Amino acid sequence: MSKELPKHMTKGGPGDHTFKTSLLGGKVDTTAWFAEDHMFDPNTYDYIDNLLDEGTIAKKAKDQEIFFCDIPFTQVYMEIDGNYQACCFAKSSKKHNVLNTSLVDWMHGKELNKVRSEMLDPNSKFKQVKKTCQRCIADEKRYGRSRRTACMKIHSNAPDYWKKVVQMVKMMEASGEYNMMDGGRILEIQLKVYGSECNLDCYMCVHANSTIRQKVADEGVWNDRIFLKYSKIAKEKLRWVTKDKNEIYNDEDVEIDKDGVIYIQLDKGNLKNDGVAKKVEVTNTESMVEQTVALAPYIRSIKIIGGEPLIMKKHYELLDRLIEIDEAKNIMIKYQTNLTETKAGKHNIFKYIPEFKLVSMVASVDGVGKTIEYMRRRCSWDKIVDNAKLCDEYDNVDVDFNGLVSFLSVMRFYEVIDWCLANPFIDQINWAMLETPPHLRVNNLPEKIKKDLIPKYEGWPDIQDALRMPPEKNLDMLEVFDYLLKADEYYKGTKWEMNLFDVFPELEEYYIPKENRPASNTPYKRNLYGTDYR
Ligand code: SF4
Numbered sequence: 001m002s003k004e005l006p007k008h009m010t011k012g013g014p015g016d017h018t019f020k021t022s023l024l025g026g027k028v029d030t031t032a033w034f035a036e037d038h039m040f041d042p043n044t045y046d047y048i049d050n051l052l053d054e055g056t057i058a059k060k061a062k063d064q065e066i067f068f069c070d071i072p073f074t075q076v077y078m079e080i081d082g083n084y085q086a087c088c089f090a091k092s093s094k095k096h097n098v099l100n101t102s103l104v105d106w107m108h109g110k111e112l113n114k115v116r117s118e119m120l121d122p123n124s125k126f127k128q129v130k131k132t133c134q135r136c137i138a139d140e141k142r143y144g145r146s147r148r149t150a151c152m153k154i155h156s157n158a159p160d161y162w163k164k165v166v167q168m169v170k171m172m173e174a175s176g177e178y179n180m181m182d183g184g185r186i187l188e189i190q191l192k193v194y195g196s197e198c199n200l201d202c203y204m205c206v207h208a209n210s211t212i213r214q215k216v217a218d219e220g221v222w223n224d225r226i227f228l229k230y231s232k233i234a235k236e237k238l239r240w241v242t243k244d245k246n247e248i249y250n251d252e253d254v255e256i257d258k259d260g261v262i263y264i265q266l267d268k269g270n271l272k273n274d275g276v277a278k279k280v281e282v283t284n285t286e287s288m289v290e291q292t293v294a295l296a297p298y299i300r301s302i303k304i305i306g307g308e309p310l311i312m313k314k315h316y317e318l319l320d321r322l323i324e325i326d327e328a329k330n331i332m333i334k335y336q337t338n339l340t341e342t343k344a345g346k347h348n349i350f351k352y353i354p355e356f357k358l359v360s361m362v363a364s365v366d367g368v369g370k371t372i373e374y375m376r377r378r379c380s381w382d383k384i385v386d387n388a389k390l391c392d393e394y395d396n397v398d399v400d401f402n403g404l405v406s407f408l409s410v411m412r413f414y415e416v417i418d419w420c421l422a423n424p425f426i427d428q429i430n431w432a433m434l435e436t437p438p439h440l441r442v443n444n445l446p447e448k449i450k451k452d453l454i455p456k457y458e459g460w461p462d463i464q465d466a467l468r469m470p471p472e473k474n475l476d477m478l479e480v481f482d483y484l485l486k487a488d489e490y491y492k493g494t495k496w497e498m499n500l501f502d503v504f505p506e507l508e509e510y511y512i513p514k515e516n517r518p519a520s521n522t523p524y525k526r527n528l529y530g531t532d533y534r
Contacts, residue, residue, distance in 0.1 A: 006424075018031050019144050020064060021064075022064050022067055022140060023064065023065075023066070023067045023122075023124075023126070024067050024126060024129070024130070024137045024140070025137070025140075025141055026136075026137060026139075026140020026141045026144070026146070027140060027141070027144040028064060028140055028144065028149055029144065029149075030061070030062045030063075030064060030149075030152075032153050032157075033058075033061065033062050033152055033153060033156040033157070034051060034052055034058050034062055034156045034157065034162075035156075035157060036157045036159075038159075039051055039157070039159050045159075046159040046160075047159075048159055048162065048163060056166075057120075057165075057166055057169055058156065058162070058166075060122065061152065061156070062156075065122045066119060066120060066121065066122050066124075067118075067119055067124075067126065067129060068119050068120070068152070069119060069133070069136070069148040069151065069152065070151065070152065070155050070156075070162075070165045071086060071087045071147075071148070071151055072086045072087070072112055072115045072116050072119065073116060073165055073168050073169065073178070073183070074161075074164075074165065074168075074183070074186050074187055074188055074300075075087055075187070075188045075189075075190060076103050076106070076107055076180075076187060076188070076189045076190065076191070076295075077090075077190045077191070078097075078098060078190070078191045078192055078193060078288075079092055079192055080192040080196055080208050080209060080241045081097075081208070081237075081240065081241050082097045082098035082099065082193075082240075082241075082245050082248070083096070083097045083098075084096045084097060084101060084106045086112060086115055086132050086133070087147065087190075088147075088190065088305075089133075089135045089136060089146075089147040090132050090133060090135070091131055091132050091133075091134060091135075093106075093111055095111070096109065096111065098193065098245045098248055098284060098288070099248060099264065099280055099281070099282045099283070099284060100281070100282075100283050100284055101284055102284055102286065102291060103189075103191075103288070103291045103292070103295065104180065104291070104295075107178075107180040108177075108178065108179070108180065111128070111132075112178075113177075113178055114127075114128040115128050115129055115132050115133070116172065116178055120169065120172075120173070133148070135147070135435065136148040136149075139433065142465060142466070142469065143433060143461075143462035143465045143466055144461060144462055144465065145461075145462040147432070150430065161186065161300070164183035164184055164185075164186040165183065165186070167182065167183050167184070168182045168183040168186070180295075180298065181298050183298075184298065185297065185298055185299065185300050185330065186298065186300050187295060187298050187299050187300060187301075188299075188300060188301045188302070188303060189292055189295070189299055189301075189302045189303070190302075190303040190305060191288055191292070192305050192306075193244070193245040193246045193288045194244055194245075194246060194304075194306070194307070194309070194312045194314045194315045195211075195242050195243060195244040195245075195306075195307060195312065195314070196208060196209050196210055196211055196241060196242050196306060196307040197211050197242075197306065197307040197308065197311055197312050198210035198211055198212050198213070198306055198307040198308040198311075198338075199212060199308055199311055199338070199340060199341060199378060200212060200308065200338050200340065200376050200377065200378045200379050201213050201216050201221075201376075201377040201378055201487075202338075202364075202375060202376040202377070203374075203375050203376075203377070203408065203440075203483075203484065203487065204375070204404060204406045204407070204408075204409075204434055204437075204440045206436065206437075207227065207238060208237075208238060208241040208242075209306065209307060210306075210307060210308075211242060211307065212378065214238050214242070216487070216490065217230060219490065220486070220490065221483070221486050221487050221490050222483075222486075223479055223482060223483040223486070225439070225475075225476070225479045226437050226439045226440070226479055226480065226483055227437060240266065244314050245288070246287055246288045246289055246314060246317075247287045247288075248264065248282060248284070249262050249282045249284075249285045251264060253265050253266075254282065255279075261281060262281065262282040262283075262285065263279040263280065263281055263282065264279070264280055264282055265278075265279055266278055266279070266280045289317055289318045289321060290321075292318060293318075293321050293322065293325065293327075296322060296325060296327040296330075296331070297327070297330075299327075299330075299331050300331070300332060301331065301332040301333070301334055301360075302318070302331060302332075302333055302334070303333075303334040303335075303336065304333065304334070304335050304336070305336045306336070306337075308337060308338055308340075308341070309335050309336065309337055310335065310337050310339075310341055310342055310343075310344065310349055311341050311343075311344045312344065313344045313345055313347060316344070316347040316352070319333070319352050319355075319356075322356075323352075323355050328355045328356050328357075329355070329356070329357055330357055331356060331357055332356065332357050332358040332359070332360060333352075333356050333358075333359050333360070334359075334360040334362060335359070335360070335361050335362060336362050336364065336402070337361060337362065337363055337364070338363065338364050338376065338379055338384070339361065339363040339364075339365075339383075339384045339387045339388060339391075340378075340379050340380065340383050340384060340387070342387055342390070350390070350394075353391075353394050353396065353397060354394070354396070356396065357396065358396050358397075358398070359391075359394070359396060359397045359398075360397075360398045360400065361388070361391045361397060361398065361399045361400070362400045362401075362402045362430075363384060363388060363399065363400065363401055363402070364376070364402060364403065364404070365384065365401040365402070365403055365416055366403025366404050366405065366406070366409040366413055366416060366431070367403075367408075367409055367412050367413070367415070367416065368381065368412065368415045368416055368419050369381050370498070370503055371408075371409075371412045371415070371503060372384070373496075373498065374408075374498045374500070374503040374504075375406075375408050375409060377487065377491060377496050377498075378496050388425070388426070389425065392425045398427040398428070399425065399426055399427055400426065400427050400428040400429070400430065401416060401420060401426055401428070401429045401430070402429075402430045402431065402432075403416060403429075403430075403431045403432075404431065404432055404433075404434050405431050405432070405433050405434060405442060405463060405466065406434035406440050406441070406442065407434070407439070407440045407441065407442060407444060407445060407480060408440075408504060410442045410445070410453060410463065410466070410467065411445075411449065411453065411504055411506065413431070413463070414456045414457065416429070417429060431463075433462070433463075433466055438472045438475060439472075439475050439477075439479055439480050440480065441466075441472065442463075442466040442467060442469075443466060443467070443469035443470060443471050443472065444471045444472055444475060444477055444480070445467075445477075446477070446507075446510050449506055449507075450467045450468070451467075453467055454467050454468070477510070478511070478512060478517065481500070481507070481510075481511050482514070484500045485500060488500055
């Protein structure tokens, strides 16, 4: 993999090389922020007057005088457990969730306002940002790249979007209050409220995100050390996250007392992790679809995330409502999809596509051919490619690849990059470094494999940095082998039968059958990830 990717495919990275230390200690390259020529050309529609003048948000962000991220100003995000977050990488709110807070109240609440104010203050102590955005802060220190830097790289070069961000910030500074309607059509809605129905069993995916993963786990493919104990509480939590929460007040577990107060019986573990069953009052009693529809004139895009969104029938209700009120034509729909199915019952995504302004199909692709078929078990690479091509036939569809760089995928991810170069109908390629479960991180691979991979990622410094990192302490790589081999066993005799060492033969020499392993807690075990591993 030596060729540079074309610029349109690297909007969110790579290409970051000139690092400077941010206010929060990360290495950040802002060279490509606010860098598109047309934004500085008064003869274009994209021109922004005084864009990088002293004192502007753009200048302060680019020079890293502030730790700025546009996401808390524009994104409405709810995690699959029903908790609100600033974005998919942010820490969950401990107080605000689908049971007690409306979309508008979350966006206008103290918690996010604190994040926003700190992001505009060059002298901030970042008390709230350090809690909320710890993943981006850590990623910038480790890899010099984060969700924040990727978003800023893309959004700072989108003049229409940026003008509205500036408008929102100025209104907030003038009034002392943030108002989500101040920017006009700028909001991105990402609500994981339609459950987690999924048709694949991806080896690195958290079980909460896939009903098939949960079924396979129930039937024995689990590892307590990697995923923690599969206890009654864990199962109850999975039952909760799998629920469709669009109208949680109508859920089968809901009770209404004699005073008309709505309660839901919850495993308290959802909130406090002590596993005690508890009745929680439900005060957010308007459907999330209707709350979203009410914001439609301010919505730029809606991202549907699963499970696998294209098979989640419920989300089509939202699409139908947006078409009904004639707003679909103004809104972009983004899918984070495995792109293996395009229909759900009577719904067919190809019927909906022409109704919307734009549709962005972001396919979870981090391997090619057998590699992805092994890592994302039950998928078919040919089907993904066919569906990607079908989507590309529509003028209003972008097809992007977005992969997770993990223990297995890093051994072949460069093939995805090469495949995209050879198939230019893919509009963008992006990736994130796997964070949880820690066993499945890139840095836990054997040292020799990591070393051999580094030259393959020339020009991709964040992946190289991840490969140079030492393994996590006190994690046993053999647990990963055990878990993967258990899955191989489970799929034996099915059409998805595959074997770890056929797909990743370079791993085989590091495997020690259980009967030959030294007892735990020996010095030998502590060296499992060192060069003297074998
Ligand atoms: S800094 Fe990172 S975690 Fe915080 S809102 Fe931005 S993208 Fe999300």
